[in-house]
Amino acid sequence: MKINKFDIETFKIASLCRNFEIKVFEAIRNKKIKIPVYLSGGQEYISATLSNIIKNNLKIKPLIFAQHRCHSTYLSFGGDKIKLIKELLGIKGGCTNSMGGSASIHSKEINMFGHDGHMGTQVPIGIGACFTSKKPTIIFMGDAAAEEDYVLGALGWASTKKLPILFIVEDNNLSILTEKKIRRNWDMHDVARSFKMKGYNLNDNPKEIFKYKKYFFKEPMLLNINTNRLFWHSGAGIDDPKIFDRFKNEKNKIGKKAKILDEKIKKNIDEIWKKQLEKL
Amino acid sequence: MEKTVRETIKNIIKNHLTKKRGKVFGQCLTAVGWVGGTLPELYEKDGMIELSMADVAGGGIVAGSALMKEKPIYVIRYQGFNWYNCPMIVNYAAKSKEIWNIPCPVFVRGIGMEGGIGPVAGSSHHSLYYRMPGVKIVSPMTPIEYKKIYSEFMKDDDVYYVSEHRGSFNNKKEFQNNISNNNDLVIIAISITRFAAIEAKKVLEKEGYKIGLIHILWIKPLKISSKGYKAIKTSKKGALLLDDDYVDGISNSIANKINIKTQKKIETMGLKNKTAGAHKNVDNLPPSVKEIVNKAKRILSEK
Ligand SMILES: Cc1ncc(C[n+]2csc(CCOP(=O)(O)OP(=O)(O)O)c2C)c(N)n1
Numbered sequence: 001m002k003i004n005k006f007d008i009e010t011f012k013i014a015s016l017c018r019n020f021e022i023k024v025f026e027a028i029r030n031k032k033i034k035i036p037v038y039l040s041g042g043q044e045y046i047s048a049t050l051s052n053i054i055k056n057n058l059k060i061k062p063l064i065f066a067q068h069r070c071h072s073t074y075l076s077f078g079g080d081k082i083k084l085i086k087e088l089l090g091i092k093g094g095c096t097n098s099m100g101g102s103a104s105i106h107s108k109e110i111n112m113f114g115h116d117g118h119m120g121t122q123v124p125i126g127i128g129a130c131f132t133s134k135k136p137t138i139i140f141m142g143d144a145a146a147e148e149d150y151v152l153g154a155l156g157w158a159s160t161k162k163l164p165i166l167f168i169v170e171d172n173n174l175s176i177l178t179e180k181k182i183r184r185n186w187d188m189h190d191v192a193r194s195f196k197m198k199g200y201n202l203n204d205n206p207k208e209i210f211k212y213k214k215y216f217f218k219e220p221m222l223l224n225i226n227t228n229r230l231f232w233h234s235g236a237g238i239d240d241p242k243i244f245d246r247f248k249n250e251k252n253k254i255g256k257k258a259k260i261l262d263e264k265i266k267k268n269i270d271e272i273w274k275k276q277l278e279k280l
Numbered sequence: 281m282e283k284t285v286r287e288t289i290k291n292i293i294k295n296h297l298t299k300k301r302g303k304v305f306g307q308c309l310t311a312v313g314w315v316g317g318t319l320p321e322l323y324e325k326d327g328m329i330e331l332s333m334a335d336v337a338g339g340g341i342v343a344g345s346a347l348m349k350e351k352p353i354y355v356i357r358y359q360g361f362n363w364y365n366c367p368m369i370v371n372y373a374a375k376s377k378e379i380w381n382i383p384c385p386v387f388v389r390g391i392g393m394e395g396g397i398g399p400v401a402g403s404s405h406h407s408l409y410y411r412m413p414g415v416k417i418v419s420p421m422t423p424i425e426y427k428k429i430y431s432e433f434m435k436d437d438d439v440y441y442v443s444e445h446r447g448s449f450n451n452k453k454e455f456q457n458n459i460s461n462n463n464d465l466v467i468i469a470i471s472i473t474r475f476a477a478i479e480a481k482k483v484l485e486k487e488g489y490k491i492g493l494i495h496i497l498w499i500k501p502l503k504i505s506s507k508g509y510k511a512i513k514t515s516k517k518g519a520l521l522l523d524d525d526y527v528d529g530i531s532n533s534i535a536n537k538i539n540i541k542t543q544k545k546i547e548t549m550g551l552k553n554k555t556a557g558a559h560k561n562v563d564n565l566p567p568s569v570k571e572i573v574n575k576a577k578r579i580l581s582e583k
C-alpha cells in the first residue's frame with residue numbers, strides 16, 4: 001500500500017486519541033476518575049479522518065455536535081487536551097467546568113457544542129444551529145441514537161431545507177450491549193436516501209471515508225460508518241479482546257514510521273497526564 | 281387607538297422579524313388564521329419558519345437556532361402539544377447557560393384554549409416547565425404586559441415560557457391589583473382565570489365582603505409585591521389561588537410558597553383532577569365565576 005501524507009497525518013490524530021483513551025482507561029482503573037466515562041477507543045479513526053479532511057484539507061471550521069462518546073471528536077478537531085483531563089478528573093479549569101464530565105464536553109475554541117445526555121438530541125439541535133447560521137455543520141450520532149424518532153424527523157427537515165450538514169453515524173453495531181439486528185431491520189443510509197439526501201454505508205478505513213470528501217457540506221449527506229468499540233460501553237473494560245482494531249491495522253500498514261510517531265505521541269500524552277494526576 | 285392583545289402580539293412579531301431579523305418557528309403558521317391573528321402575513325424568506333410535524337424534533341431545531349444568538353420565537357398552537365415540544369427546550373435550551381455558559385434563549389409562545397377540544401390539547405400546561413431550572417414563566421393577559429415581557433426577553437438570555445390564552449386575545453384593558461390591607465379574602469389569579477376573578481370579586485363585594493385581588497404575571501420567578509404579601513397577611517381568611525392548569529401543577533406549589541411567607545391558608549382552584557371530554561357536560565374548564573364565588577363563600581364561612 002502506498003502511504004501518503006494524508007495517511008500519516010490521520011494516523012497522528014488517531015494516535016493522539018488512542019493514547020489519550022489508554023490513559024483514561026488507566027485512570028478509571030486506578031479510581032482517579034470517578035464519573036461515568038464513555039471511551040472512544042477503537043472508533044477514533046472516524047473523527048481523525050474527518051478532521052484531517054475538513055480542517056487540514058478543506059480548511060473548514062465546522063460547527064460540531066456530538067453525543068456521549070465524544071472524546072475523540074473533541075481531540076481530533078483540536079480540543080484542549082489538558083482541559084479534557086481536568087474535566088474528567090474534576091479539577092478546576094475543565095473544558096466544561098466539571099458540569100459536563102465525559103459525556104457533555106464542549107469547546108468554544110473549536111465550535112463544539114455540548115450534549116445534554118439524551119442520545120440523539122444533538123441531531124435536531126445541530127440542524128437548528130446550521131439552519132440559522134448557514135455554517136457547515138458536522139453531526140455525530142451512534143447507531144442507536146439514529147433510531148430516535150426525533151432524529152429521523154429532524155433528518156427529514158434538514159433534507160427539505162438542503163442544509164450543509166454532514167451526518168456521521170458511528171455505527172459500532174451496539175446500543176450498550178444490544179446488537180443492531182435485534183433492534184431493527186433497516187439501515188441508516190437507506191433512510192437517508194429515502195429522505196432524498198445522499199446516504200452511504202462504509203467502514204472506518206480512512207481511504208473509504210476520503211472518497212466522499214467531494215460531497216462534504218455541499219448538501220446534506222449521511223455516512224453510516226461501521227466501526228468497532230474496543231472498550232465497554234461505559235467505564236474501563238473489554239467486551240471482546242479479538243475485535244478488529246482499525247488503529248492497530250493502520251499502524252501495521254504504515255509500518256516503522258507509525259511506530260516511531262506513536263511512541264513519541266504516547267510519551268507526550270503520558271507526561272501531560274502525569275502532571276495533571278499530580279494535582280489530585 | 282387602543283390595541284388588543286392579539287394586535288399587540290402581531291406587531292411584536294412583525295417587529296421581531298423585520299427590524300430584529302429574528303425568526304419565528306412553528307407548525308402551520310402561514311395557514312389561514314395565522315394563529316388566531318397573532319402573526320403578520322410573512323413567510324420563510326422573512327424568517328417565519330414552518331417546521332415539519334415532527335414535534336419533538338421541532339423543539340430541538342428551535343433550541344439549535346437559539347444557540348446561534350438569534351432569540352427565536354417558538355409558537356406552540358395548543359399548550360397541550362408541549363408534551364412533545366418541550367423536551368429539548370427544558371433539557372437543552374434551559375440548561376445550556378448553566379452547563380456550558382452558552383445562553384440559548386427561546387421565547388416559547390404556548391397558547392392556551394379550552395372548551396370542547398377534548399382530552400389533550402386544551403388548557404394551560406405551564407406546570408410542565410415549572411419544575412425545571414433555567415426557565416422563566418410568565419402569563420401576560422394584557423397588551424402592556426405582553427410588551428413588557430417581550431422587551432425583558434430581548435434584554436435577557438434565558439428561556440421564557442409565555443403562557444398565553446386565546447381568551448385574552450380580544451382584551452384591550454390593563455388590570456389593577458387590589459392590595460389594600462384587612463380584606464376578608466384575597467384572590468390570586470393566573471392566566472385566563474384573571475378575568476373570572478375580577479367578576480367574582482364584584483359578586484362577592486356586592487354581598488358585602490371585602491376582597492383583595494392579585495394578578496400574577498410572573499409565575500417563575502414568582503413575583504408578588506411586598507404590598508401584595510401584606511394584603512394576604514392582613515386578610516381574615518388568607519387567599520384563594522386560581523389557575524388554568526391542574527391544581528397539582530403549579531398552584532399547590534405556589535400556594536405553599538405564599539403560605540410560608542404569610543402564614544396564611546392558601547386554597548387553590550384549577551382544572552379538576554379528570555380528563556376533559558369533548559362535550560360540554562364532560563369538559564374540564566377553569567374555575568367559573570360561580571365556582572369561584574361558591575368556593576370563596578365556603579372559605580369565608582369557615583370558623
Ligand atoms: C433519550 C435517551 N434514551 C436512552 C438513553 C440511554 N443510553 C445511553 S447510551 C445508549 C446507547 C447509545 O448507543 P449509540 O447511540 O449507538 O452510541 P454508542 O454508545 O454505541 O457510542 C443508551 C440507550 C439515553 N442516554 N438517552
Ligand SMILES: [Mg+2]
Pocket residue numbers: 142143144170171172173174175176
Ligand atoms: Mg452504538
